[in-house]
Amino acid sequence: MAKYNVVFVLGGPGAGKGTQCENIVRDFGYVHLSAGDLLRAERQRPGSQFGEEIEGHIRNGTIVPVQITCSLLRRAMEDSGKNNFLIDGFPRNKDNLDGWNKAMEGVADVKMVLFFDCTEKTCIDRCLNRGKTSGRSDDNLESLQKRIQTYTNSTMSIIEHYKKMDLVCELNGENSPDK
Numbered sequence: 001m002a003k004y005n006v007v008f009v010l011g012g013p014g015a016g017k018g019t020q021c022e023n024i025v026r027d028f029g030y031v032h033l034s035a036g037d038l039l040r041a042e043r044q045r046p047g048s049q050f051g052e053e054i055e056g057h058i059r060n061g062t063i064v065p066v067q068i069t070c071s072l073l074r075r076a077m078e079d080s081g082k083n084n085f086l087i088d089g090f091p092r093n094k095d096n097l098d099g100w101n102k103a104m105e106g107v108a109d110v111k112m113v114l115f116f117d118c119t120e121k122t123c124i125d126r127c128l129n130r131g132k133t134s135g136r137s138d139d140n141l142e143s144l145q146k147r148i149q150t151y152t153n154s155t156m157s158i159i160e161h162y163k164k165m166d167l168v169c170e171l172n173g174e175n176s177p178d179k
């Protein structure tokens with residue numbers, strides 16, 4: 001049996017992944033790892049050789065190469081000393097999926113995928129609203145349009161892949177956070 005249990009949490013930008021992961025942590029005691037947060041922290045780390053590359057992808061709504069993201073996730077898992085993880089915002093494309101499968105086979109089992117389904121309009125409205133205080137370089141209309149495009153063109157097929165494996169639990173992202 002693999003050492004780690006993983007639930008992937010997917011959905012468009014602003015679908016509520018981070019919000020619901022916090023709720024799940026509060027009620028069920030998983031460790032929440034946001035791939036985006038880990039990448040933003042690595043971007044800020046003095047001496048990081050990946051800072052500029054990460055910032056370019058974030059601003060453009062494109063996806064950072066899996067070697068970088070998967071190493072950050074794996075290190076965070078090891079450093080936590082825990083076994084059950086919510087991995088939020090990953091895998092986002094086929095490169096992510098293939099890289100994860102290669103690196104984590106026998107190390108982590110994907111038990112389930114939580115998919116927050118949300119309309120484009122809600123996603124955009126929420127991220128623009130979040131942008132008023134988030135300070136994020138990608139919570140603006142131009143970046144958001146690219147992020148939605150990446151989500152439609154690259155991430156949806158990953159959700160489909162896990163649907164075929166019968167691992168997806170689909171939730172309505174339009175609901176209130178409590179519901």
Ligand SMILES: Nc1ncnc2c1ncn2[C@@H]1O[C@H](COP(=O)(O)OP(=O)(O)O)[C@@H](O)[C@H]1O
Nearest residue numbers: 012013014015016017018019126130175176177
């Ligand atoms: N169900 C919801 N209804 C209304 N606003 C929400 C809901 N879920 C999250 N939000 C707000 O929308 C923004 C994006 O939510 P977040 O959890 O960061 O989404 P994601 O991680 O999927 O981008 C945040 O400002 C958050 O407070």
Ligand SMILES: O=c1ccn([C@@H]2O[C@H](COP(=O)(O)OP(=O)(O)O)[C@@H](O)[C@H]2O)c(=O)[nH]1
Nearest residue numbers: 013014035036057058061062063064089090
């Ligand atoms: O596995 C990941 C997760 C995030 N990102 C980058 O980080 C950005 C922000 O991701 P995050 O999940 O924080 O955004 P959210 O969907 O929560 O708004 C994405 O658009 C990508 O550019 C990435 O390249 N790989």
Ligand SMILES: [Mg+2]
Nearest residue numbers: 017018036089
């Ligand atoms: Mg998030």
